[in-house]
Amino acid sequence: MDIVTAIILGIVEGVTEFLPVSSTGHLILATELLGFRAEDWAIFNIAIQPGAILAIVALYWRTFLAVAKGLLSWEANSVAFVRNLLLAFFPAVILGLAFGDQIDALLENAVVVAWALIAGGIAILIVERLAKTDNVLGISGVSIGQSIKIGLVQCIAMIPGVSRSGATIMGAMSFGIDRRTAADFSFFLALPTLSGATVLQLYKHRDMVTAGDLELIAIGALVSFVVALIVVKAFMAVVTRYGFGPFAWYRIVAGSAALVWLKTR
Structure with missing residues (x-):
């Protein structure tokens, strides 16, 4: 049953990590739906994130290679690319280290997730309607200034259900960045952010992780990698044609349904 659960949660992670719907929130709700306590799978849910991260590396390997070559010659665009991602990453590092215990407690609260899904959906609809963006020409x-502000907005996603990708994409658009660049920035920012969160959680709870847990984590990460490869491409196609509205309405419906279920179960 643990293997089946690991596969299911890996699918949920792969589908939701880069969509503005909150992967952590969905993993918490999925765990509850499967009949397990969310706190028992909290470490697992974070530890399988590298699978989804590797999907971005696989999909954008040419970009990574170009940036690496550019850094060797200190090419301006490559330096700016890395600088912007690091600036956006640092606020999460500071708050994550300062409020780690409080964040961990929220990872066990499915009700917080449900309300955050609804609030995030409303926020997306507002930003989509009001944001005025310009073509920024890449990361x-x-x-x-925009990079730092995106990093600050990303910290809101420490509340499960808010969505890291949703916060960074909507934040970037609010600061005048075009939709495509905002999505790309969110994808690439996921690499240091999710990697750091995974390393921190595994280190903090290293005494609780067994060899069997590592096997389940490997299975979940592999599944999330394969699923994320498919989802990221489909996501960009949907956003290009329909915008973020469909994800906003999904969040509102899913959050409302989760609240009803949590109250009546």
């Missing part, structure tokens, strides 16, 4: 074209 290297994002300003230092």
Whole structure:
């Protein structure tokens, strides 16, 4: 049963990590739906994130290679690319280290997830309607100030159900960045952010992780990798044609249904 659960949660992680719907929130709700206590699978849910991260590396390997080559010659666009991602990453590091215990407690609260899904859906609809964006010409074209502000907005996603990708994409659009660049920035920012969160959680709870847990984590990560490969491509196609509205309405419906279920179970 643990293997089946690991596969199911791996699918949920792969589908939701890069969509503005909150992967952590969905993993918490999925765990509850499967009849397990969310706190028992909290470490697992974070530890399988590298699978989804590797999907971004596989899909954008040419970009990573170009940036690496550019850094060797200190090419301006490559330096700006890395600088912007690091600036956006640091606020999460500071708050994660300062409030780690409080964040861990929220990972056990499915009701918080449900309300956050609804609130996030409403926020997406507002940003989609009101945001005025310009063509920024890629991540290297994002300003230092915009990068820092995106990093600050990303910290809101420490509340499960908010959505890291949703916060960063909507935040970037609110700061005048076009939809495509905002999505790309969110994808690439996931690498240091999710990697850091995974390393921190595994280190903090290293005494609780067994060899069997590592096997389940490997299975979940592999499944999330394969699923994320498919989902990221489909996501960009949907966003290009329909915007983020469908995800906003999904969040509102899913959060409302989760609240009803949590109250009546």
